[in-house]
Amino acid sequence: MKIKWCFCLLIVVGWVSIAHAKLNIVATTPDLGAIAKEIGRDKVEVTSIAKPTEDPHFVDAKPSFIVKLNKADMLIDGGLQLESGWLSPLVQSARNKKILPGTPGCVVASTGILPLEIAATETTRAMGDIHPCGNPHYMLDPANGKIFAAQLCEQLCQIDKENSGYYKENVKNFTQRLDRKLAEWQKAVEPFRGTKVVTYHKTFSYFAQRFNLNVVGELEQKPGIPPSPTHINGLVPMMKNEGVKLIIVEEFRERKTPEFVASQTGAKIVILPIMAGGQKETEDYLSFFDYTIGKIVSALK
Amino acid sequence: MWRIICPLMACLFFLECFTSYGFNEPPSVAGQSAGDGYSELDGQLQGMKAALEDMRRDYERRFGEMQEKIATLENKGRLIAENTGQPMKPAEAVRGENKDAPGEKNTPVSVAGKSGEMESNSPEVEQNSGSPLEKRPNAPYSQSEDSRQTASAVPQAENPESGKWSPAQPLTLLSSGKSYMNISFDGLFAAAGSTGDFETLETGAHDPNQRGFTVQNLETTFDGAIDPYFNGQASIVFQIDKDGESLLEVEEAFLTSMSLPLNLQVKAGTFFTEFGRLNPQHPHAWSFADQPLVNGRFLGPDGLRGPGARLSWLAPTSNYTELFFAVQNSQGETAHSFRNEEALFGREAAETRVRSMDDMLYTQRIATSFDVTNEQTLLLGASAAFGPNSTGTDRDTLIYGLDMFWKWKSRYASGGFPFVTWQTEVMGRHFEAGEDIDAGLSEETMDNWGAYSQLCWGFNKRWVAGIRGDYVDGEKEAADPLGFERWRLSPNLTFYSSEFSKIRLQYNYDDVLGNNSSEHSVMLQCEFLLGSHGAHKF
Incomplete structure (x- = not known):
């Protein structure tokens, strides 16, 4: 009996010490989390709040994340107001000094990137769900992933100086792999340069810019407002005129509207995940692009 | 009666508190009699000029910050490129894109990003996060908020010469991202x-x-x-x-x-x-x-x-x-x-x-x-x-x-x-x-x-x-x-x-x-x- 207890204690102590040995990182979205895993590898434990398959604008602030944030050494916030609907009550309830804004443990991932679609004029809600500071789906451009990785590494080194060499090595390695892959991806989509596409929501602006796709319209007339029949009636002839070949739709969207538009215009529908981690083929940041680029290329062939 | 006065007083109080700059400005102009004619117009124009001047200075400052930031980014990029021994394409892309984009367009981001940036060398941010107690009470309003609110206060004074403003345009007193509430x-x-x-x-x-x-x-x-x-x-x-x-x-x-x-x-x-x-x-x-x-x-x-x-x-x-x-x-x-x-x-x-x-x-x-x-x-x-x-x-x-x-x-x-x-x-x-x-x-x-x-x-x-x-x-x-x-x-x-x-x-x-x-x-x-x-x- 005594031996059993000792054994239990040993496991608990061991578990606790292991748990403490790793840095706890909480990322708001799994794409940021995927990069944190690349940089931190076995020195960090990464949790992502949003599910990779769900609409990241609407995420439940589940109490279990309060506990995660309470124990976190670092919080990665996407920025550009993507998380504004659910992150602040979690951070407030977490009562964790390390992750408050203005500390090295709080990473605002959009800091270094150059956002697209910054509102040039005064915005109102009559325009739909506008992100006035820019489109928040910037991680769909691998180059932005690289910028974020460098920033993350810098802040990781600040909070964990001992392993800074390790993190720097990982960033170097990751960047190298990403550069190699990026060249591959760009080569794969090169034959389709300038292909006209329509997307459901303005999710793929960065993706299209990096891989030279030409987004000529969205199924949503205004961001966040479901497509209206009038808008679709106007969109169909436009798509026919422009010769749009592809309709890119996120996994979580309804399929009725895209299918209708596809049947009217002859364009193909490609359903893409928007974040790493949703399925086996997209486990990390690089394989995510392997998968999405593969899907686009096979649809256009 | 008391019940009506109460909310009114409260409203006034809040408006007074939160938009003091924006609301104090116009009465001084609009308070004069309409017959003052040119002197009134002149006063308004002077006020507007000062406001625009403020705005320009503010934008220049932010533009400078942005440029500094780009420079550090490029340095960072170069460092990584040296480490990896490969050309840093995205950093160049960033630089290139930025040249195309007008500076004014980028400034809100540079400021929004700053609040989260750790190594910021901007004194404003350090002041905000480091020593809030030493801050003078009007410090938060003295910089970007200041110019914004003045800018919105001037059109409120119904300036006929402002041209750009029409009564249909919304007035911005507080905007998200930069306001403190x-x-x-x-x-x-x-x-x-x-x-x-x-x-x-x-x-x-x-x-x-x-x-x-x-x-x-x-x-x-x-x-x-x-x-x-x-x-x-x-x-x-x-x-x-x-x-x-x-x-x-x-x-x-x-x-x-x-x-x-x-x-x-x-x-x-x-x-x-x-x-x-x-x-x-x-x-x-x-x-x-x-x-x-x-x-x-x-x-x-x-x-x-x-x-x-x-x-x-x-x-x-x-x-x-x-x-x-x-x-x-x-x-x-x-x-x-x-x-x-x-x-x-x-x-x-x-x-x-x-x-x-x-x-x-x-x-x-x-x-x-x-x-x-x-x-x-x-x-x-x-x-x-x-x-x-x-x-x-x-x-x-x-x-x-x-x-x-x-x-x-x-x-x-x-x-x-x-x-x-x-x-x-x-x-x-x-x-x-x-x-x-x-x-x-x-x-x-x-x-x-x-x-x-x-x-x-x-x-x-x-x-x-x-x-x-x-x-x-x-x-x-x-x-x-x-x-x-x-x-x-x-x-x-x-x-x-x-x-x-x-x-x-x-x-x-x-x-x-x-x-x-x-x-x-x-x-x-x-x-x-x-x-x-x-x-x-x-």
Whole structure:
């Protein structure tokens, strides 16, 4: 009996010490989390709040994340107001000094990137769900992933100086792999340069810019407002005129509207995940692009 | 009259406080007589020139910051490129794109990004995060806010020469991202009809109160970080009562600590007591057009709230468990079952006052949550509120309750749909009623209970169907219908046109067992939300 207890204690102590040995990182979205895993590898434990398959604008602030944030050494916030609907009550309830804004443990991932679609004029809600500071789906451009990785590494080194060499090595390695892959991806989509596409929501602006796709319209007339029949009636002839070949739709969207538009215009529908981690083929940041680029290329062939 | 003056004064006060710069400027110009002609025009133009000058300086400063940042980024990029021995294409792309984009367009980002940037060399940011106490009171307004507000103040002065401005253009006084406070206004209205009398059917102060239209709740909420240590929130409620009289109510105003040691958190001010699940929620967050019977009867028409302080502790366990302990004043109409001016159970209110710490209202709560699966979450809670009541000296009330909330949300949720939620609360009240000789009532103890359970199904994007069952047992000495034993069934259907507006149709079947009557009510509720959208708790 005594031996059993000792054994239990040993496991608990061991578990606790292991748990403490790793840095706890909480990322708001799994794409940021995927990069944190690349940089931190076995020195960090990464949790992502949003599910990779769900609409990241609407995420439940589940109490279990309060506990995660309470124990976190670092919080990665996407920025550009993507998380504004659910992150602040979690951070407030977490009562964790390390992750408050203005500390090295709080990473605002959009800091270094150059956002697209910054509102040039005064915005109102009559325009739909506008992100006035820019489109928040910037991680769909691998180059932005690289910028974020460098920033993350810098802040990781600040909070964990001992392993800074390790993190720097990982960033170097990751960047190298990403550069190699990026060249591959760009080569794969090169034959389709300038292909006209329509997307459901303005999710793929960065993706299209990096891989030279030409987004000529969205199924949503205004961001966040479901497509209206009038808008679709106007969109169909436009798509026919422009010769749009592809309709890119996120996994979580309804399929009725895209299918209708596809049947009217002859364009193909490609359903893409928007974040790493949703399925086996997209486990990390690089394989995510392997998968999405593969899907686009096979649809256009 | 007093009731009208009050809100007006409050409005003026708030406007004065928050937009002092913007509102002080125009009167000095507009205050002069219209006949002053050229001198007035000249003054306006001078003012505008100064404002534009300010703006230009501000933009230049921000542009400079942006350039500095790009330079550091490029350096960083070069370093990485040197390390990897490969050309850094994206960094060049960044530089190239930036040249194309006008500097003005980029500045908001550079500032927004700065607040989160750690190595910032901007003195403004360091001042904000490092030494908030040394900051001069007008420091936050002296830079970017300053120029923005002046800029908006000038067009307000109806400058005919400004050209760019037209009366149709919105005036921006505070914009999100740069302001130090989020402001929102929420309007909740209902149109209702019933075979019965709403005054006796409904138990909540924000429920439909008459046949026809009801202004349920007009709520202005201010919130934001006070400093690195505290967050603040205030909700001021305007209401128009049945007689068309405007009312003003300070519903909540409190600060919350951000990072106390030992996993503790303090909340102080006046606030909704954390009792059960529904009580701390504001009416616009409810899934039904009215509040459950048991909440109105035990916790009061306005909900249980009052000035006080609350300490909560987050247990260092692997699942969420939080303990709450609150001390609040036990008197007033928002402490309905306690030292309320209108004592319950047919008794006159006795003169009671706070003699010792025992006469405060104490509330404890424990809440715990599990993620049953990746898509399902369960939140359980138990609460108890203890304090004196006004039926006599040394007469106490205890309210206790259990609550449960379960939610399923698809892993492919779009806009938060589809989902299913199930929420149930059961409450009991132990009430020691004192003697009232005039009414011929002797000392006795009342034990009552009530419960509600509601199921909501977000079956399609933007659409939610719900059903709620309600029960309260009869109060002894229930002379007035508000105390009868009764139950209610309420199906409803809600359409969320966006997350800022909704329309809800609800039917209530009321069975008042005390007088053997059943009533039918239909209500149509609509809500709109202006301004910042406060984040939702789970």
